[in-house]
Amino acid sequence: MRRALLFAIALSTHASAGSLDFTPLQSRAISGQHPVFGGQISSGERFGRACTGIGDIDRDGIPDIAVGSRSDQDGGTDAGAVYVVFMNRDLSPKAAVKLSNASGGIPDGTIQAGDMFGYGVAGIGDLDGDGTPDLAVTAPNAEQPGMGTNANRGALFVCLLTPSGTVRAMNRIDELDGLPLSVGDSFGQACASLGDLDGDGLPEIGVGAPGTDGGAFNGGAAYFVSVGTQGQYLRHVRVTGTTAPRLLALDDVDNFGGRGMATLGDLDGDGAIEVAVGCYRDDDGGTDRGAVWILSMRASSGTLVLERTAKVSSSAGTLPGPLEDDDLFGMTVAPLGDLDGDGVPDAAVGNNKDDIGATDMGALFLLGLAPDGSVRAQHVVAQGTGFPGLVLIPGERFGRALANLGDIRGDGSIVLGVGAGAGVNGGRLWLLAVGPHRSADLWPDGSVDGVDLGILLAAWGHGGPADLDWSGQVDGVDLGMLLGRW
16 A cells, blocks of 8 residues: 555656656566577476577567576576577567577686576677677676685686577687676676777677675765677776766665666766666665666777766665665666657666566666756656556566567567566566657657658558557547547
8 A cells, every 4th residue: 555655656757747758559578488599498497587688680670689687597407598689570589599508609617607608688789790699698606716605706708609599709808808806706796888988999798796895885886887899808997986086976785886887878978878776675765765876978098987877766866666665776877879859868777676567577767858867857667667568477576587679570679688587487687678658759949740640641551650549550549649640
């Protein structure tokens, strides 16, 4: 009852703050039991714990994805695996290739029991220029031989892929490359492709290490790792409460950096790029409600400099919410681009223990951002909030993974991958298609008139901006919508 009351209050609050203007289009779940996986995924393997768009691997014109299954048993208990999933336009999987110890081109012995390979995944583009996109995978519990099974320093693996989705070559990056990792850092609980932030022509890989004691016990850290064309380590920048004490106020067990990072773009047009970093155990407003920090990173002399920060939480950044204790808001983050068309990039944030609908069912917050990083508008996607086809179960923890998977449908929409790694049948991944709201003012002059009608009639039977309801073609429904706004 209390949760329902808080949500009703938030709806009235966010109406005054602004409701995010977009169109929900479709949702579809991929279970670990889908036939393309050949019965390999069993209960408890946490399929859907991570996901990413990786581009068109098989060159059929449709973007493909990768999905982590961090408790797969190949190589031992919780060794972990990643599935490269080839997609159809209707958001169904066409085929899949498994990457794990001694599978998919990975040599036997590369991945050990307890590593949790696949805890984080990120499509990093075509590093080596062979025409096939490549993949970063993290294993936050990985250790070097002799470190002990509970060292949990973590590692990043850069995988160069073949058109069939297998691994052609792999580089491991960890403390042997100079990363200042300590026991319990869990480097790799977050993994994201951040784009070319430092201007060297290659993407930075964002890696979260929430167990880092940077100024506070388990305060957390965010790494910006630069790699070469063969996936080799080049350099890194680490951000913690110690490296930026005046900009980043972290407390004990905030777990900054894990388990989500995402490049949003240049929110305010000053040339610095804003990167969202989850801080899912932040205590603003109550215990473990969670937060997202927005870091403004500027390229300077071949490196990255943190210039300023903004925070979104129960008590910062004008978030309508509501958040409750133990919601873990900020466990995951993803870019939305400029979904609402106001000229400022937007963001999606997972709130994976939200109790809307049932205990720990989970929710996804779609946030329209202002240039200063505060929240200007909000839409909550959860059970019973009207998103077509979305049916969750208690304890599913919808929002446990999150990524912008690209325009899989080929219609200009965005498909979000939303993991529910605690779900049934070994876990599942929800695919949610969203599109910007389409205005009947097709010739944008401030009024709907005969010019707009002419544009709509010229597009009759086809898709595109005149397809106001995103049905796939311009028809009588769109004509009625236009005339209703005349």
